[in-house]
Amino acid sequence: MDLHCCTLCPRMCRADRYAGHGFCGEGAVLRAAKAYPHMWEEPCLSGTRGAGTVFFTGCSLGCIYCQNFRISQEGEGREITPSQLADIFLRLRDRGVHNIELVTPTHFLPLILDALDMSKDRLGIPVVYNSGGYERTETLRALEGYIDIYLPDVKYFSPDISAMYSSAPDYFEYAFAAVKEMVRQTGRPRMDEDGIMQSGVIVRHMIIPSHRRDSEQILRALSPLRDDVLLSLMSQYTPFYRAKEYHGLDRRLSTYEYEKVLEVVNEIGFEGYMQERSSAREEYTPDFDMEGI
Template identity: 45%
Template sequence: MNNPFPENVFSSCTLCPRDCRVDRRKETGFCKVRDKLKVASAFPHFGEEPVLTGVGGSGTIFLSGCNLGCVFCQNFDISHYAEGEEIDVKDLVNIMLYLQGRGCHNINFVTPTHQIPLIAEGIIKAKEKGLTVPIVYNCGGYEKVETLKKIEGLIDIYMPDIKTFNREFAKKYLLAPDYPEVVKEAVKEMFRQVGNLKTDTRKIATKGLIIRHLVMPGFTEDSKEILKWIAENLGRDAYVNVMEQYFPAFRAKEFPEIARRVTPEEFQEVYRFAEKLGLRLATEEV
């Protein structure tokens, strides 16, 4: 299989919905990364969903930079300040094979969107050298459908966040006012490609869609709208992780309305709503 992206893909970058159209061979766009792979860390991760970590861990590769501007980002040093080391595709192949050799159940690319042409090349070459574990695309949900279509067949497990359907929230806290419309179409495309989550006899994910939603303080109705949309558009077998670990990281304390943790009552209100909808929740048996 050949790399589905043209060689000049970075000359006028339109990989994500921002359509910066900058020449990333010479400068950076919103994502703060040029035309080289930039990796912050790579290791067997045991803090992901149990269907990913199992006993061997998820082979997680944190990419530097991001196409979102979340003011509450917990990984702001990597995402906003793009800390990390530039590597070439050969290095990435070696990292993937090393993580597989360590017993990791998958290769988990975190915020891959803006580096996906080089990642795709690495996946293809790693498979030629014996990579067999599933590939996870772990993203913020701000994806261009045209880009996702190019990587169909390379990605086994899509794991997007659905952060909000509230345009004011998206504009103020994500710096992406079109996020609600974009994420809906992106998630539907991911679902078309891989379907509902499938697991093996060890209850380890092999293929499918995992949706994450972080409950935000004061935005329980937004959360309910998201969960209802999932049930109506993807079905009640959609695998959803409703998360409560929000804390006011990075610049969140500049915004009093989100400068606190989610209360137990807020989280339970959202979680019970998800249960009532009959969604397949991440804490349940798979």
């Protein structure tokens, strides 16, 4: 995990992040945009008091429809030290959140691990790793013992589609290997007596309009892991950022598309969370002006 020659994510830019940055857009100083109790994650994460989310600036994936594009791609955020991040974790914990959720953390991992070294034994709540799924297994291995719950997206199956929307033709091969490594580390999902998740993996998949067959291929490829993960099927797609420039991505998901994918979920027998079409509204997305850090 050498930020002088960064290979943290599958881009493996080998950028000297003390002198500049790679594809993720970030140098060697930790930056975050928001931290607050998030009430709209999966019920086993948000519970009644919220997930303690910390949104990190930058992203190694760069999706053209990203709902968080101001943070992930336009650099919104401010510099913090690992010690300040540890304080943020502890302040969130003091507000009663059910977990600490690291949102898009991969490109800052060495610094986040420093913060967890300073705080994890005092947190007393699970640490959640929320990522776009584009991860190197070698990097994930360094997280063993730090992370209790993994929350990866699995976004695409087709190399053509992942190349077009996220400049990552090798997306699925990395994401699939990453999910297997995450399951190896955490084991099967485990909840407490109140239904709050303590450990395990939730795979998120947001169905993209015009690409329901890609969703079906993802689900079939993930079917051997059916009993090892929870599935969170998301229908909230909204054409944010540059999506309107792409034919087929410039609209919401149709009910027909959603129901066809749901049929495959039920046929395979995944358990988890199936977001109703009625919640696919713009208000569902986090409000970044709500609270500062």
